[in-house]
Amino acid sequence: MRLTNIAQLRLPFGHLSGYDLDVVPTDRLRPISFDQRRHVGEGERPGSWMALSFRLPQSPPADELAAAWRAVVQRHGTLRTVAEPGPDGPVLREVEIGDGRWVEHPVAPGQAVEDALRRVLDATCTPFALPSHRLCLLETADGPTVVVAADHSHVDMWSMLVLARDLLAALEAVRGGRTPFAGMPEPPDFAEHTAALAERPPVDDDLRARWAEVMRGAGGVMPCFPLPLGPGDSPQPERVEVRDVLDVDASAALGVRAAEEGVSTLSLVVAAMTRVTRELADRPLRAVFPVHSRYEPRWHDSAGWFITNSVLTSDDPSPRAAAAAVREAVRLGSCSLADVLGDDMPTAPGMFAISWLDLRRLPVRVDSRGLQAQYVGAAIRTDGVMLWFVLDESGLHLRCRYPDTDEARHHVGRWLDRLVTELRAEASEAVGGLLEVGGRRYRVQRARRTDVPAVVGLLSDDPIAAVRESPELARYEAAYDVIAADPAQYLAVVRDDEGTVVATVQLSVVPGLSRAGATRLELEGVRVASPWRGRGIGTAMLAWAHDHGRARGASLAQLATDTDRVDAHRFYARLGYEATHVGMKLPL
The missing domain is CATH 3.30.559.10 (Chloramphenicol acetyltransferase-like domain)
Structure with a gap:
């Protein structure tokens, strides 16, 4: 959304x-x-x-x-x-x-x-x-x-x-x-939630001491943006930037990278913000960090301001350290701020806040794509920096509000540019998936236009396909352009550690009304280069393809194969595919 x-x-x-x-x-x-x-x-x-x-x-x-x-x-x-x-x-x-x-x-x-x-x-x-x-x-x-x-x-x-x-x-x-x-x-x-919070036990001494330490580290006020924002004597007209940081493939890749590190996607984003803040300001990342207080399922369907503020402090850009910083922020946000801070939350001009919302994990859903739904923020005057991240089925998005001054445009804009660059670079390294087969590692990625000759070579590398493929590369490049423009299509290639394309498959995510509105994953053009056959690469590639489909809502995988490909039939049967339908074709 x-x-x-x-x-x-x-x-x-x-x-x-x-x-x-x-x-x-x-x-x-x-x-x-x-x-x-x-x-x-x-x-x-x-x-x-x-x-x-x-x-x-x-x-x-x-x-x-x-x-x-x-x-x-x-x-x-x-x-x-x-x-x-x-x-x-x-x-x-x-x-x-x-x-x-x-x-x-x-x-x-x-x-x-x-x-x-x-x-x-x-x-x-x-x-x-x-x-x-x-x-x-x-x-x-x-x-x-x-x-x-x-x-x-x-x-x-x-x-x-x-x-x-x-x-x-x-x-x-x-x-x-x-x-x-x-x-x-x-x-x-x-x-009722407000009353329930008031009845919770007082904050323990350890948590109270940690809050005091955090506030001292931020100068006795909630954290401020680490770079100059310009005149701070009064709020300024706002500048709002909305950026689509990662598309669905890149955000999924970042999630895979996070899983490999044993952390959340949020932790990788915090690690990136930590690196950028140290690089540009030579300071730790410190920010107000809203934490939701719907601590029991009974509040999931209620409306209200179920948010409490915490502080995120991160000085180590490693993923696990960033994950620890997030856990601490959640722990700090578990207590009553009135008990810790008194009647008010001390702030200063330049306050820096970071909000994170993963819509995919919420128990409340709407058809945001079909409804063209949008969160809409108000236009205000401000003296601080507020950063919102939203992660949904279409990718990772951010909105940032800051004072519209020359200094803030330069410093916040540069900070955002570096952050987006960091996240895109990290995601690009992990886009697709990692296959480990026979002690070797292979990377699955979306095919580039320059990969078209290699893919065509794989498609042509058997007697059945050789007679129907064409030597005219331009036709394949035109088809690639159509595929690349359609988010429901994924032309995958598998690369070895030298970057050589050793396998390919085209995936299509197809929504439908049949089967109670089931979304299907269609596989086509499954090929493994002849020198790499028999090593398990095809099995690993299709296992990755099935995960790709599940992540996009598919509940059924299907493919068509030529009747003469007996070996392929046995291969697909070993993977659990059943020959339940008769495929028919008509030239147009």
């Missing part, structure tokens, strides 16, 4: 409307969390929200969408609370849902649609708004876009997925004449 900023959303022109929901304050106060108190304690201001946008195939009737949203608000307690100033600091008050109505948000002449949307969210999703969330609908000739937004005090990125999933489920129920969420257990309110 893409991370973007409201200024970069690029919405098509259309009719923009929002759902005004009346709420009635009650006399019931709910516990307010440490981070909620800090956030709303900074006062009423624009740009304190976060949002998620997604496309629908057709415009829903306004009353049905409103009914679905009301059901979502009723389901999640945090959406039925509002913050307000109190004599001893902000408090959280429960509200009841009142009437609602759709209102038009006109797009002024010369105004971009995303700017009109920003103005709406800046006005309605503020810390003390009643309520501080908003449902918007943009109707265009290309179809409707739904935007769900809320002040950050009520949601985190995980929660935005929960709200989108529940809104889609509620809309489907309303359309079918059913009561949304009927028969489903209600998720506990975020306020």
